[in-house]
Amino acid sequence: MHSLIPVILSGGAGTRLWPLSRQSHPKPFLQLPDGETLLQKTLQRALALPDVHHFITVTNREYYFQTRDVYQPVLNQAEQRAAFFVLEPVGRNTAPAIAAAALQAEALIGPEAILLVLPADHLVQNQAAFAQAVERARRLAEQGYLVTFGIHPAWPETGYGYIEAGDTLEAAGTPLGFAVRRFVEKPDSDTAAAFLAQGDYTWNSGMFCFRADAYLSALERYEPQLYHDTRSAWAEGRCESDFRELAPGFAQVPDISVDYAVMEKAEQVAVVPGDFGWSDIGSWTAFGALLPDGVDGNRVLGDTVLEDAQNCIVHSSDRLTALLGVEELIIVDTPDALLIARKDRDQDVKRIVTELKRRGHEAHNLHRTVHRPWGTYTVLEEGARFKIKRIFVKPGAALSLQMHHHRSEHWIVVSGTAKIVNGEEERLIRTNESTYIPAGTAHRLINPGVIDLVMIEVQSGEYLGEDDIVRFDDRYGRVAS
Numbered sequence: 032m033h034s035l036i037p038v039i040l041s042g043g044a045g046t047r048l049w050p051l052s053r054q055s056h057p058k059p060f061l062q063l064p065d066g067e068t069l070l071q072k073t074l075q076r077a078l079a080l081p082d083v084h085h086f087i088t089v090t091n092r093e094y095y096f097q098t099r100d101v102y103q104p105v106l107n108q109a110e111q112r113a114a115f116f117v118l119e120p121v122g123r124n125t126a127p128a129i130a131a132a133a134l135q136a137e138a139l140i141g142p143e144a145i146l147l148v149l150p151a152d153h154l155v156q157n158q159a160a161f162a163q164a165v166e167r168a169r170r171l172a173e174q175g176y177l178v179t180f181g182i183h184p185a186w187p188e189t190g191y192g193y194i195e196a197g198d199t200l201e202a203a204g205t206p207l208g209f210a211v212r213r214f215v216e217k218p219d220s221d222t223a224a225a226f227l228a229q230g231d232y233t234w235n236s237g238m239f240c241f242r243a244d245a246y247l248s249a250l251e252r253y254e255p256q257l258y259h260d261t262r263s264a265w266a267e268g269r270c271e272s273d274f275r276e277l278a279p280g281f282a283q284v285p286d287i288s289v290d291y292a293v294m295e296k297a298e299q300v301a302v303v304p305g306d307f308g309w310s311d312i313g314s315w316t317a318f319g320a321l322l323p324d325g326v327d328g329n330r331v332l333g334d335t336v337l338e339d340a341q342n343c344i345v346h347s348s349d350r351l352t353a354l355l356g357v358e359e360l361i362i363v364d365t366p367d368a369l370l371i372a373r374k375d376r377d378q379d380v381k382r383i384v385t386e387l388k389r390r391g392h393e394a395h396n397l398h399r400t401v402h403r404p405w406g407t408y409t410v411l412e413e414g415a416r417f418k419i420k421r422i423f424v425k426p427g428a429a430l431s432l433q434m435h436h437h438r439s440e441h442w443i444v445v446s447g448t449a450k451i452v453n454g455e456e457e458r459l460i461r462t463n464e465s466t467y468i469p470a471g472t473a474h475r476l477i478n479p480g481v482i483d484l485v486m487i488e489v490q491s492g493e494y495l496g497e498d499d500i501v502r503f504d505d506r507y508g509r510v511a512s
Contacts, residue, residue, distance in 0.1 A: 033143045033173060033242070035165075037077035037086040038132040041070060041098060041151035042122050046381035047314050050368035051346065054396040058312065059151035060097060064321050064332055069312065070098065070151045074105050077149060078112060080162055085113045087135055088151075089128045092118050092276065096404035096507065115139065116274035117265075121282045125237075126292035130250055130261040131277060133243040142244035145172050148289075150237050154321075156308025164305035167207040168240035171200060176301040177249060178208065178240040179294060181233025182309050187223035190313065190378060192216050192235035192290070194302050208303040214295045233304050237311070239289065240303075246293065253296045260284045314377040315361045319344035329354075333364075344374065366399040367410075404507040405430055405478075408488075418495045422476075424449075424484040429477040431505035438492030438499060440468040442476070447484035450477040473503060 044054045052058045059070035077086055090098055095118055102114060117131045129148055136144040147165060155161045168178040181194045196209035214235065218226065226232035251258040264281035294300055310317055322330035322344070329337055333347035340354040347364040354362070361377060363370040372380060387395035400409040405428035409421040424430070424447075432452065442449070443465040450459055451466055452475035459479075460466055468474045470492060478484035502510045 033145050034084065034140050035080065035082050035145050035147055035169060036136050036140065037080070037083060038129065038136075038146050038148045039070075039073055039077065039086065039088045039151050040125060040128055040148065041088055041090040041094060042119070042128075043152065044384070046384040047378060048312070048318060049380055049384050050363055050365045050370050050394065053394075053398055055093065055401060056398055057094075057152075060094075060101065060402075063154075068101055069154060070101050071105060072154065073149055073151045074102055076155055076158060076161065077147070078105065078109050079158055080147075080165055083112065085115065085136075085139055087115050087117060087132045087139075089117045089119065089132050091120070091122065092508065095274065097402045113139075114273060118274055118276040119281060120277060120279050122286075123281065123284045124286045125289040126250065126254065126287045127257060127261045127281070127284045129239070129246065129289055130258065131265050131275075131281075133246050134262060134265045135275060136243045137247075140243075142242070142247075144243045145169055146239070146241060146243055146246065148239040150311070152312065153236070153238070154308070154310045154312055156310075157306070160305060160307035164303050164307060165240065168301075168303045170202055171207050171301045171303070172240045172242055172245070174202070175245055176200070176241070176299045177245060177294060177297050178301045178303055179211070180236045180238040180240075181302045181304040182236050183304055183306050184223075184227050184232065184234050187220060187227045188234065189217055189220055189223050193218065193223075193226050193232045194235050196231045196233065196302055196304070200301055208301045211294075211300040211302050214290060233302060235290070236309055239294075245299075249293045249297045254285070254287070254292045257285050257287065257292065315344055315346075315363065315372070315380065316374055316377045318346075319361075342374070368394045403430075404428070404509075406483075411487075413495070416491055416493065416495075418490040420488040420490070421445075422484075422486045422488050424476065424478040424486070426478055426481050426483065429506060430475055431500075431502040431507075431509060432473060432475040433503065434473045434501045435470055435492075435499050436501070437470060437494035438490045439470045440474075441489040441491075442466050442468065443487045443489075445485040445487060447478060447482050448480045449484055449486060450479045451475075452477075475504075 041059050044057045048058055051061055060068055062068055117135055171178050193215040195212040197212035198210045199206050200208050261284055264277040267278035269276045312318055319330045322332055328342040331345040334351045335345050336353040339356045341358040343360045345352055345362045349366055352364055359374045361372045361374055384395050400407055406423040406425045411419045411421055444460050444462050446462055448459055448461050453468055454472045
């Protein structure tokens with residue numbers, strides 16, 4: 032039996048879950064009501080399958096360190112598995128991403144490696160049924176099929192693509208799946224209802240299974256330029272012990288999905304239908320379904336007071352939210368943004384993100400708490416010529432050696448010990464001690480200890496934007512060579 036390599040695709044902003052999801056903190060990193068993230072659940076689901084010894088994650092450098100942090104607790108509890116990352120300089124959709132992963136799988140295992148492609152932002156709640164579907168898909172992939180997973184539709188959804196099943200495919204008398212007759216893009220409501228009644232259509236889940244060489248051969252046949260450009264970016268990329276960073280030329284690769292590039296054109300395409308509690312958590316209504324069904328149909332997370340309120344979804348983890356005399360609303364409260372929408376408009380939340388981008392508003396990109404390779408910072412308060420942050424630095428981590436043109440900084444250690452480089456001076460400061468960094472001075476912050484370092488930073492100056500950073504040295508690769 033050929034090796035099974037899960038390929039986790041982790042990118043995208045999840046704009047329909049704004050304001051919880053932002054460009055710098057997309058949907059895979061969102062914490063679900065049970066405390067786990069979608070990315071964490073995807074990895075757990077992949078590692079629970081038999082004969083998995085390697086897995087590949089396709090992401091970018093911005094998410095690379097945060098992804099490793101999410102993976103670490105899972106890998107600590109699992110048997111030793113080899114994790115490898117493919118880092119894109121820019122996202123170019125699923126067809127090139129999977130091609131880069133297939134090239135990496137060939138290098139790690141060989142062309143016969145079977146890829147199980149899993150988006151990092153999907154939820155599967157029945158692991159046993161999922162594993163059975165994967166086993167059927169794997170057997171078809173060994174026969175050379177390009178396999179997609181179909182979800183039996185529960186309602187006439189217009190937001191998903193559909194797959195029409197054809198002839199039954201089997202091995203040794205055991206049905207494994209169906210030949211794909213055709214793919215149908217998101218239909219209107221009447222067509223979706225007809226598909227549901229007909230019974231041989233499934234939702235297109237966006238999960239796939241195929242041999243690495245089968246996918247690459249199909250891609251070379253149907254999208255030769257994309258294939259050759261991706262191979263060049265992979266071959267010319269920088270390779271380290273656990274990651275390959277694709278060359279900048281990858282930015283010129285066509286932006287196209289695997290469905291359009293390969294699956295809708297290839298001949299040996301199969302679908303394995305399944306019922307394994309799948310959801311793409313593609314709206315606040317879908318997220319709300321994960322919350323307990325409360326009084327009057329309300330689903331809430333956080334401290335709430337509801338009076339004469341029906342069928343509302345409330346996500347408010349930081350402060351009390353009160354509802355009075357309303358119904359069918361979505362209320363999502365975060366420290367820097369509040370969303371209030373009718374439930375029947377949940378698919379239009381992305382329009383707000385588009386408008387925020389048009390205005391250049393930071394709320395489409397960053398939360399108050401921002402993840403960095405070394406830890407996090409949280410903006411506590413800001414105003415004219417000042418900003419106050421809480422800075423958390425992981426044990427052994429260090430900020431870059433940097434300088435600011437327009438601001439000075441006061442650092443106060445709350446807990447832990449900080450090693451400070453301040454111009455020509457280097458010293459330790461401990462709890463309740465502080466230091467001052469003048470504008471124009473090269474400085475660095477290091478946590479030399481084995482416990483977390485927590486500091487308060489007070490910035491003052493004429494410009495306090497995050498782009499006022501000149502980096503001289505950085506252990507996380509954020510300084511151009």
